[in-house]
Amino acid sequence: MHPVVKPALRRGWRDLNTVQFGxxxxxxxxxGPMDTATGSFLELLNGTRGLPLLREEGRRMDLPEGHVDQLVEGLARSGLLDDARGGGPGAAALRDRKEVLDRLRPDLASLSVVTSEPGDAMRLLAARRTLRVQVRGAGRVGAVLAALLSGAGVGEVDVCDGGQVEPWDLAPGGLPADTVGERRAEAARRVVRRAAPDRPPRRTPGGAGGEGEPGWSLVVLAPRDDVAVHAPAPATAEPFLSSGTPHLYAGVVEATGMVGPLVLPGETGCAGCLDRTRADRDPTWPRMVAQWRSGRQRQVRPCDLALATTVAGLAAAHALAFLDGRLPSSAGARWECSLPGLQWHARPVWPHPECSCGAAEKGSGEQASEDGASHETMAEQRSSTEVRRRAHAARPAGTWRAHV
Incomplete structure (x- = not known):
């Protein structure tokens, strides 16, 4: 281990004996309390020395025997310490690609802030390169979102959409002006390639999920059709539910941005649950949706540039959190933000008992189990669940399944 105090967190002394990180x-x-000698020793925790050399430096500074190990262990427990050579083989390979790593250093620094174990940030950044994400929709939201994921180090980002690029599809960071008239999917894929820090790994031919090729780690549905954003058709997600593929919804409808839900098949509420819950609350909902879908489609929809970019950024952040093994707040909820107030609020998407996705059945089973469990057992169950979710980022793409 080559300890380094996380440089992403700014350091300042609150008084002579107390130091604040971040x-x-x-x-x-x-x-605190921290003496002057220990404070000076912190400067040596910069990733250039291993523990044996650090112990020697501690003796030269007249630090008590064992003090260096105690300090390193304490900083590690506090989540303030990183390992300059940690993260495993994938991280070591990424360090050898200096030009690629330089592009990703801001992302690495951000990961170091939100991870606790030394080497975790580099491990997660390297793991992103093994993942595959598909974005369905290449409008103002989808194209920007896909470019963000690619630029953040996701190894393969595919974009699916039909038709040709129109002037109102263009956006900074997304489809550029010289793509008007080109096929949307091809133009968006070119944007993704340009955003990538390096070329994605070569895959075995055959298409997603084909022989020799893993499935998608995540599918993001970012339709240009505003009706599909507001009332996502349950049938669209059936292949993802049957294959156990996590999927996230994002888009803009009538000057309202929407991110979520993130659907974990069999665990959280899906588009079918959302549709049935709305119908329970409003008997006219199915009639209204049928009219919206069958009515004359507007060529240009109310999707202003700033809101679309905001939605793309938030959706990308939620997607990356999930790909890194965490559970973002969009799991089982839809975040909404409308102009001109721009106040984000979450609407829960509860599992519906009549939906075939099975999330409601699983939820009721867990509730019954917890009703008879001790507080200690419940904590262990939640901890085990979180560990399995965190482990997702280290698995090959497409191996996520709802645990039981």
Whole structure:
């Protein structure tokens, strides 16, 4: 191990004996009391020395025997320590690609802030390169979202859409002006390739899920059709539910941005659950949806540039959180933001008992199990669930399945 105090967190002394790491309340941490010699020793934790050399430096500074190991262990437990050579073989391979790593250093620094174990940030960044994501929709939201995922280090990002690029599809960071008239999917894939830090790994021919090729780690549905954003058709997601493929919805409808739900098949509410719940609350819902879908489609939809870019960025952040093994707040919920107020709020998407996705049945089973469990057992169950979710990022793409 080559310890390094996380450089992403700014350091400042609150007084002569207390040091604060980080500025923001979400991630700041104070440590103390800390003597002057130990404070000076922190400067040596910069990733250039292993523990044996650090112990020698500690003796030269007259630090007590074992003090260096205690300090390193304490910083590691606090989540303030990284390992300059940690992260496993994938991380080592990424370090050898300096030009690629330089593009991703801001993403690596961000990961170091939100991870706790030394080497985790580099491990997760390297794991992204093995993942495959498909974005369905190449409008103002979908194309930008796909480019963001590619630029953040996701190994393969595919884009699916039909038709030709129209002037109102263009967006900074998405489809450029010189693509008007080209096939949408091809133009968006070219944008994705340009955003990538390096070329994606070569895959065995045969298409997603074909022989020799893994399935999608995540599918993002970002339709240009505003009706499909507001009322996603359950049939569209049936292949993902049957294959156990996680999928996330995102888009803009009538100056309202929507991100979510993130659907974990068999665990969280899906588009079918959303549709049935709406019908329960409003008997006219099916009639209204039928009219919206069958009515004359507007050529240009109300999807202003700033809101579309905001939705793409938030959806990409939720997608990356999931791909890195965490459970974002869009799992089982839909985040909405409307102009001109721009206040985000979440609407839960509850599993519906009549939906064939099975999430409601699983939820009721877990509830019955927890009703008879001790607090300790419940905590262990939640901890085990979180460990399995965190392990997702290290698995080959397409191996995620709802656990039982």
């Amino acid at each position: 500025m923001t309340p979400a991630h700041a941490l104070t440590l």
